[in-house]
Each structure stands twice: as C-alpha cells, then as structure tokens.
Amino acid sequence: MADLLAARTLMALALGFHILFAVAGIAMPLLMAIAEWRWLRTGQPTWLLLTKRWARGTAILFAVGAVSGTVLSFLLGLLWPRFMAFAGPIFGLPFALEGFAFFTEAIFLGIFLYGWERVSPWLHWASGVVVALSGALSGVFVVTANAWMNTPAGFRLADGRAVDIDPVAAMLNPSAFGQALHMALAAYAAVGFAVAALHASRLLRDPASDFHRKALALALAVGGAAALLEPLSGDLLARQVALTQPVKLAAMEGQFRTERGAPLRLGGLPDVEARETRHALEIPGALSLLAFHDPQATVRGLEEFPRSDWPPVVVVHLAFQVMVACGSVMALAALAGAGLAWRHRALPDRRWYLRALVACGPLGFVALEAGWTVTEVGRQPWIIQGVMRTSEAVTPVPGLLLPLLATSLLYLLLGFVVLELLRRQVLASPVEPGRSEGAR
Amino acid sequence: MTPEALLAGALLVALVLYGLGAGADFGGGVWDLLARGPRAAAQRELVAHAIGPIWEANHVWLILVVVLLFVCFPAGFAPLMTGLFVPLTLLLFGIVLRGSAFAFRAYGDVSDRSQARWGRVFAVSSLVSPVMLGACVGTIAAGRLPVGTALPPRLFEPWLAPFPLAIGLLTLALFAFLAAVYLTLETEQAGLREDFRRRALASGVLVGALALGSLGLARSEAPLVYGALTGSAWALPFHLVTAACAVAALGALHRRRFARARALAALLAALLLAGWALAQYPWLLPPGLTFAEAAAPRQVLEPVLLALAGGALLLVPSLAWLFRVFKGARPRG
Ligand code: HDD
Ligand code: HEM
Numbered sequence: 138m139a140d141l142l143a144a145r146t147l148m149a150l151a152l153g154f155h156i157l158f159a160v161a162g163i164a165m166p167l168l169m170a171i172a173e174w175r176w177l178r179t180g181q182p183t184w185l186l187l188t189k190r191w192a193r194g195t196a197i198l199f200a201v202g203a204v205s206g207t208v209l210s211f212l213l214g215l216l217w218p219r220f221m222a223f224a225g226p227i228f229g230l231p232f233a234l235e236g237f238a239f240f241t242e243a244i245f246l247g248i249f250l251y252g253w254e255r256v257s258p259w260l261h262w263a264s265g266v267v268v269a270l271s272g273a274l275s276g277v278f279v280v281t282a283n284a285w286m287n288t289p290a291g292f293r294l295a296d297g298r299a300v301d302i303d304p305v306a307a308m309l310n311p312s313a314f315g316q317a318l319h320m321a322l323a324a325y326a327a328v329g330f331a332v333a334a335l336h337a338s339r340l341l342r343d344p345a346s347d348f349h350r351k352a353l354a355l356a357l358a359v360g361g362a363a364a365l366l367e368p369l370s371g372d373l374l375a376r377q378v379a380l381t382q383p384v385k386l387a388a389m390e391g392q393f394r395t396e397r398g399a400p401l402r403l404g405g406l407p408d409v410e411a412r413e414t415r416h417a418l419e420i421p422g423a424l425s426l427l428a429f430h431d432p433q434a435t436v437r438g439l440e441e442f443p444r445s446d447w448p449p450v451v452v453v454h455l456a457f458q459v460m461v462a463c464g465s466v467m468a469l470a471a472l473a474g475a476g477l478a479w480r481h482r483a484l485p486d487r488r489w490y491l492r493a494l495v496a497c498g499p500l501g502f503v504a505l506e507a508g509w510t511v512t513e514v515g516r517q518p519w520i521i522q523g524v525m526r527t528s529e530a531v532t533p534v535p536g537l538l539l540p541l542l543a544t545s546l547l548y549l550l551l552g553f554v555v556l557e558l559l560r561r562q563v564l565a566s567p568v569e570p571g572r573s574e575g576a577r
Numbered sequence: 578m579t580p581e582a583l584l585a586g587a588l589l590v591a592l593v594l595y596g597l598g599a600g601a602d603f604g605g606g607v608w609d610l611l612a613r614g615p616r617a618a619a620q621r622e623l624v625a626h627a628i629g630p631i632w633e634a635n636h637v638w639l640i641l642v643v644v645l646l647f648v649c650f651p652a653g654f655a656p657l658m659t660g661l662f663v664p665l666t667l668l669l670f671g672i673v674l675r676g677s678a679f680a681f682r683a684y685g686d687v688s689d690r691s692q693a694r695w696g697r698v699f700a701v702s703s704l705v706s707p708v709m710l711g712a713c714v715g716t717i718a719a720g721r722l723p724v725g726t727a728l729p730p731r732l733f734e735p736w737l738a739p740f741p742l743a744i745g746l747l748t749l750a751l752f753a754f755l756a757a758v759y760l761t762l763e764t765e766q767a768g769l770r771e772d773f774r775r776r777a778l779a780s781g782v783l784v785g786a787l788a789l790g791s792l793g794l795a796r797s798e799a800p801l802v803y804g805a806l807t808g809s810a811w812a813l814p815f816h817l818v819t820a821a822c823a824v825a826a827l828g829a830l831h832r833r834r835f836a837r838a839r840a841l842a843a844l845l846a847a848l849l850l851a852g853w854a855l856a857q858y859p860w861l862l863p864p865g866l867t868f869a870e871a872a873a874p875r876q877v878l879e880p881v882l883l884a885l886a887g888g889a890l891l892l893v894p895s896l897a898w899l900f901r902v903f904k905g906a907r908p909r910g
C-alpha cells in the first residue's frame with residue numbers, strides 16, 4: 138500500500154514538474170515566432186532583440202522539458218507496467234505520433250537557437266513557426282492519450298483482455314477534443330500571463346523601455362486572448378465530464394445528493410462523512426444549467442455510486458474551485474486590458490494595471506496544476522475509467538520511496554536553478570538600440 | 578515479412594541511430610571529463626559547440642524506442658521495465674542531470690565557478706548513462722530477465738553481473754570512440770584535431786579489446802547469443818566484415834582521412850549493434866519471449882507502421898537539413 142502511494146506521488150510529481158516546462162515549449166515558440174515576424178516586417182531591432190532574449194530562456198526551459206518528458210515515457214512503464222501492457226497497444230498511436238512531433242520540434246528548435254548565422258532570416262523564422270506548430274501538436278497528442286484514460290474507447294473487453302482494438306477510435310475518444318483544446322489554450326494563457334507579468338514588473342521600474350513595452354503588448358495579446366477563450370472551452374469540457382464521468386463531476390461540484398435544478402457551489406468545503414458541502418455560495422439551478430444547458434436538469438450526486446468508487450472529494454472540489462477562480466480572474470484581467478487598450482488606443486500601461494498583471498503572473502500555472510489535479514485525482518480509484526483500478530496497475534517493484542525521494546530532491550534542485558537562471562536573465566535588461574543607457 | 582519483424586527492424590534502426598547520434602553526444606561528455614593538456618579548455622569548448630544544436634533531436638530516438646516497445650510489444654515491456662527498474666532509473670537520472678547541466682552551462686550567464694560545476698555534472702552523468710544502457714542490453718542478451726513470474730522482482734541480481742557490466746563498458750568505450758572520431762571533423766585547428774585523433778585511436782583499440790572480451794564472456798554467460806554469433810551461417814562473413822571495418826577505421830584515422838574514418842566508425846558501431854540483434858532474433862527476451870509472442874494484434878501494428886512510414890517522410894529531410902546546416906561545410910580530412 139505504501140508503495141502504491143509512493144508510485145502515485147512520484148507519477149504526480151513527475152507530471153506536475155514536466156507540465157511546467159512543456160507549456161513553455163508550446164507557447165514560447167509562438168511568442169518568438171510573432172516577435173521575429175514583427176522584426177522581419179518592420180526592421181525594428183527591438184523585435185530582434187526580444188526574440189533573442191526569449192530564445193535564451195526558452196533554451197533552458199526546453200532542455201529541462203525534454204529530459205523530464207523522457208523520464209515520463211519510462212515512468213509510465215516503470216511504475217505502471219500492467220497498465221501499459223494492457224493500454225499500450227490501445228492508446229499508443231498518439232504516443233507514436235507525438236514522437237514525430239518531438240523530432241520536428243527538437244530539429245527545428247536546434248536551427249532556431251543555433252542557426253542565426255547559418256540560414257536566411259525567413260528560413261529561420263519558418264523554423265520557429267514549425268517549432269510552435271509541433272510543440273502544440275505534441276501537447277495535443279499526449280492529451281488525447283490522457284483523455285482515453287478518462288473516456289476509454291476503441292476496444293472491447295473479453296475475459297479481462299482487450300479485443301477488437303481500433304487505435305484511431307481510441308485516439309478520437311469522447312474527451313479528446315475538449316481536453317486537447319482546453320490544454321492548448323491553457324498553455325498560451327499560462328505562459329502569456331507569466332511573461333506579461335515579468336515585463337510588466339520591469340516596466341514599473343522603467344516605464345519608457347521600448348523593449349518591455351513591445352514584449353508586454355505581445356505576451357498580453359496572446360495570453361489575454363487565450364484566457365478569454367479558456368472558460369468557454371472549460372464549459373465544453375465540463376459538459377463532456379457531466380455526460381461521461383458523472384462521479385468526477387459530482388466530486389468537482391461537491392454534489393452529494395442527486396438533485397433536479399442543482400445549484401452551482403462557489404467555494405465551500407465538502408464534508409464526506411456528513412455528505413454535504415458547507416460554506417459554499419450557492420447559485421440556484423446554475424450547475425444544471427452549466428452542465429446540461431437546462432436549469433431543471435437532474436445532476437447525479439455521489440450517493441448514487443458505491444463509496445469505493447468515489448475519488449478524494451475534498452481534493453477534487455477544492456482543486457476545481459482554484460482552477461475556476463484563477464481562470465475567472467485571468468479572464469477579467471484580459472477584459473480590463475482589452476478595454477483600456479481600446480479606450481486609449483495604446484498599450485494598457487496604467488500603474489495599477491501593471492501591478493495587477495504582476496499579481497496575475499502565477500495564476501495560469503496554478504490553474505494548470507489545479508486542473509490536472511481535478512482530472513487525475515478525480516478519476517481515482519481508476520487508472521482507466523471503469524476498466525482498470527490504479528491499485529491493479531502498480532509495479533511489483535518494492536522500495537519505491539527511494540526513487541520518490543531522489544526524484545523530489547533532483548527536481549527541487551533543478552526547479553531552483555532554473556528559477557535562479559531565469560531571474561538573472563530577466564534582471565539583466567538589455568541595452569536597447571537607440572538608447573544610450575542600459576535600462577535597469 | 579510480418580509486421581512484427583518489420584517493427585523489430587524499426588526498433589533496431591532507432592537504436593542504431595540513437596547510438597550514432599546521442600551515443601556520440603554522451604561520448605562528448607566523456608572527453609569533457611578527460612580533457613587534458615594545454616588545450617583542455619578548447620577541447621571542452623569544441624565538445625559543447627558540436628553537441629549544442631543537435632543533442633535534443635538525437636535524444637528523441639530513445640523515446641521512439643520506448644514508445645515502439647510499449648505499443649507494439651506490450652508483453653515484453655512489462656518484464657523489461659520491472660526487471661531493469663534499477664539500471665533504467667539510474668539511466669534516467671543520468672539523462673536528466675546531463676541535459677539540464679548542459680543547458681545550464683550553455684545558457685546561464687553566470688560565474689565561471691558555477692559554469693565549471695555544471696560542466697562537471699554534465700561530464701560525470703555522461704559516464705553513468707551509457708554504462709547503464711549497455712548493462713540493460715547485456716542483461717537482455719544474457720537471458721537474465723524473468724518473464725511471466727509472479728515472484729517479486731530481484732532489483733540487482735539480473736544486471737549486476739560480469740556480462741552486463743562488460744557490455745556497459747563496451748558501450749561507454751564505443752560512444753567515446755564515436756565522439757572522438759566525429760570531433761576530428763569539428764575543428765580547423767590542427768592541434769585540437771590531433772588531440773582527438775589520438776583519443777580516437779586509443780578508444781578504438783579499447784573498443785576492440787572490450788568487444789573481444791565480451792564475446793569471450795558470452796560463451797558461458799550469454800550462450801544463446803554466443804551460439805548464433807559463432808555457429809550461424811552469417812557468423813563468419815559478419816565477423817570478417819566487422820573486423821575489416823574496424824581495421825579500416827583505425828587505418829583511416831592513422832592516415833588522417835577523417836571523413837572516411839567517421840563513416841567507417843559509424844558503420845562499425847552499427848555492425849556491432851546489428852550483430853547482437855541478429856544473433857538474438859527472433860527472441861525479444863531470451864530465453865522466454867519472442868517478438869511474435871510479445872507482439873500486439875495486427876490492427877495495432879499496421880497503423881503504427883503507417884505512422885512510422887509517414888513520419889519518416891517528414892523526418893528524413895528535416896534531419897538531413899539539420900545536419901547539413903550544422904555539420905556540413907567543414908574542412909574535409
Ligand atoms: C491556464 C489554465 C486553466 C484555466 C484558466 C482553466 N483551466 Fe480547466 N483545466 C486546465 C487548465 C485550466 C488543465 C490544462 O490543467 C486541464 C487538466 C486536464 C485538461 O485537459 O485540462 C483542466 C481540466 C478541466 C476540467 C476537467 C476535465 C476532465 O477531467 O476531463 C474541467 C471541467 C475544466 N478544466 C473546466 C474549466 C473551467 C470551467 C474554467 C473556467 C474558468 C477553467 N477550466 C479554467
Ligand atoms: C502533465 C500534466 C499531468 C499532470 C499534472 C497529471 C497529474 C497526475 C496526478 C496528480 C496523478 C496522481 C493521482 C492520484 O494519485 O490520486 C496522476 C496519475 C497518473 N497520470 Fe496524470 N497528469 C498529467 C497528465 C497525464 C498524461 C498525459 C497521462 C498519460 C497519457 C497521465 C497518466 C497518469 C497515470 C498513468 C497516472 C497513475 C495512475 C493514477 O494515479 O491514476 N497523466 N497524474
């Protein structure tokens with residue numbers, strides 16, 4: 138039992154670590170490609186400087202993303218060999234396709250980072266575009282694999298074995314589209330807001346810096362657009378969950394009883410023993426409306442399902458509240474920015490707004506981790522919803538505490554070093570072309 | 578040809594390319610660790626310069642190997658991952674530390690001291706990973722992995738043995754040899770080139786010695802592979818070709834035909850791996866599991882073959898371009 142807990146913690150740690158870098162691998166190439174395109178079109182050297190600056194940070198993030206992703210490919214087998222023996226052939230196709238996306242991404246990133254003097258400017262830019270596309274694709278592919286664990290499809294069970302396997306149908310499982318879209322938007326929103334916060338914080342010190350103004354405008358446009366779309370795609374996904382994973386929905390919402398016209402609960406703390414969610418702000422009928430687009434629809438509560446099939450309700454409910462809260466604040470910040478920009482026909486650079494942006498910097502990453510907690514913990518006790526339990530999947534190898542501790546230490550160290558290196562890079566504001574002093 | 582035979586071939590190709598590319602990147606770390614003499618700093622610089630743009634692409638071959646294994650040969654994947662838990666975990670630690678340290682050193686504009694520290698981490702982890710990778714191969718070839726037992730796995734016994742460790746050392750030497758040979762073509766500076774020429778010759782001789790030693794050990798430790806390597810119809814021609822290739826590679830190095838040496842060294846590495854694969858085929862995990870027994874159903878294998886073919890159409894020109902951009906237009910030896 139202790140080994141199962143260690144395996145789950147290790148898996149969660151490795152995934153939670155990798156995703157931080159993976160989103161940078163998805164979104165930074167887009168930002169860089171846009172910046173470089175601006176340079177090619179306008180010839181303003183600031184855009185070139187910005188592209189090169191971002192590229193330095195991205196190189197570090199990408200390297201850590203690549204090695205931590207490698208850990209994951211092995212870890213799936215090292216920790217869950219029975220799961221992989223069963224599921225590998227069914228949900229493996231997206232992993233194989235993802236492999237090619239990785240190749241394309243790594244190849245063209247090499248050219249993008251090191252090829253400034255070796256290929257023509259437009260070819261260089263095109264390489265950046267390819268990196269951005271293949272980064273997004275690799276995220277999409279791996280998320281369809283995860284969606285399959287939530288809504289398995291493309292096979293039939295006969296005596297506990299999978300028969301009639303259809304890898305394409307498995308890849309196009311019911312949750313695949315919604316999760317992939319939500320994840321891609323999450324990457325742009327989280328990274329866009331974090332980058333915007335970094336440059337906003339520099340602008341507060343040096344309001345005239347053209348470099349930071351351009352950087353902020355671009356990051357805020359990308360992050361803000363994604364943050365506005367994210368709640369819409371979240372709603373799409375929630376309706377999918379309501380249809381296919383009613384237990385997860387009930388846990389997310391702290392819905393213990395089956396109810397017609399169920400309320401939406403904001404905040405609150407589920408009490409599993411008493412089977413009720415206390416201290417929540419309830420909006421009557423709103424959950425039925427959101428989940429089924431009908432304020433009178435019936436929402437099935439946890440009481441309908443055997444206790445042994447419940448996920449950890451408190452964790453799932455709180456994580457969902459955290460994600461939605463972060464998402465709402467980010468969407469508001471994006472709206473405010475759009476409003477300010479429209480009214481003044483200029484970059485929204487009011488000091489209060491810049492301060493708000495700095496405060497919003499980490500929210501996307503918090504929402505990202507919270508959202509994955511909802512998805513993965515909300516699926517428990519299943520590793521494949523309704524098909525295989527997590528406890529049946531775990532490796533027989535004993536002593537998993539040791540690799541767990543070692544990995545935690547290693548990732549703690551790496552995370553610390555990456556933050557420190559990025560901090561130094563950000564602090565060292567570049568000497569801008571056309572300005573005599575290096576702005577600090 | 579059956580789909581599983583084609584996919585076994587694809588696995589071999591991916592492993593060979595991993596060895597030729599990422600293997601040499603690991604070897605670069607070995608020469609970073611062993612950098613000596615008046616040009617030590619320049620040697621390290623050259624290694625970093627050569628690896629920088631390509632190591633992440635080279636690295637993906639390993640991921641392809643893992644993915645092909647679990648998608649196409651699921652019955653073999655579980656025993657592999659359970660029986661090789663410890664060396665694979667160490668391999669991963671090596672990979673993570675090496676990649677991160679390399680990026681920290683290259684992109685963190687920090688003090689010399691911290692650069693040197695990350696350089697050290699990069700170099701040491703470049704030693705660990707190839708030995709573990711080779712040990713895994715040796716464990717499989719020696720038939721030391723149990724298949725389908727319900728017993729709790731033994732963590733160390735399968736791989737902590739003379740034959741797997743010998744293959745581990747052979748892998749390390751081979752990767753270092755490849756790196757040294759490639760590096761002769763990465764510089765126009767005669768002194769540096771001579772440094773790596775000497776290193777290539779020395780490590781080449783070491784590879785030969787370790788290969789012969791491992792073959793000797795295989796007789797008692799890996800009888801199945803040994804039997805095929807000495808008894809089958811292709812054995813004699815194979816050994817002749819391999820030996821000729823080795824002699825020719827060393828000869829080319831000796832006469833400073835560096836471009837030719839590079840091609841021959843790569844061929845030699847490919848031959849060594851192919852020899853093992855041929856000798857072990859049709860066994861995935863001798864003596865208990867063949868590729869055919871471990872294979873997923875046809876409906877799974879065929880889309881994967883299609884994906885591989887389509888992917889190759891995309892991949893081959895892209896990779897060719899990458900290497901032309903960074904490895905072309907260098908002085909020929
Ligand atoms: C920037 C990050 C971010 C933000 C702002 C939001 N989400 Fe999210 N959400 C994620 C990032 C995320 C994610 C990337 O972490 C998840 C985990 C799995 C997935 O596909 O996306 C996720 C999962 C996830 C799920 C679970 C899907 C499943 O288990 O199948 C639901 C129902 C929502 N989200 C709904 C929302 C709603 C209604 C939001 C409104 C504000 C929202 N999300 C904002
Ligand atoms: C990167 C984003 C992801 C994060 C942050 C994440 C998070 C987590 C967490 C927190 C757990 C532990 C659940 C628990 O023990 O209660 C877990 C388990 C797991 N996840 Fe994910 N996950 C992510 C993506 C994926 C993807 C894409 C896959 C596979 C395709 C996957 C496969 C698994 C498996 C196999 C387990 C172990 C079994 C289990 O506990 O359910 N995860 N993950």
Ligand code: HEM
Binds near residue numbers: 203210276277280
């Ligand atoms: C079980 C889950 C996962 C596995 C097995 C996995 C595997 C990997 C591997 C092997 C790499 C390295 C590729 C290289 O060398 O270039 C990688 C990188 C990457 N992964 Fe993951 N990954 C997982 C989860 C995710 C998730 C949930 C996302 C995002 C949605 C994601 C997005 C990426 C991206 C964009 C990269 C490119 C490298 C980077 O930017 O850091 N991965 N992943």
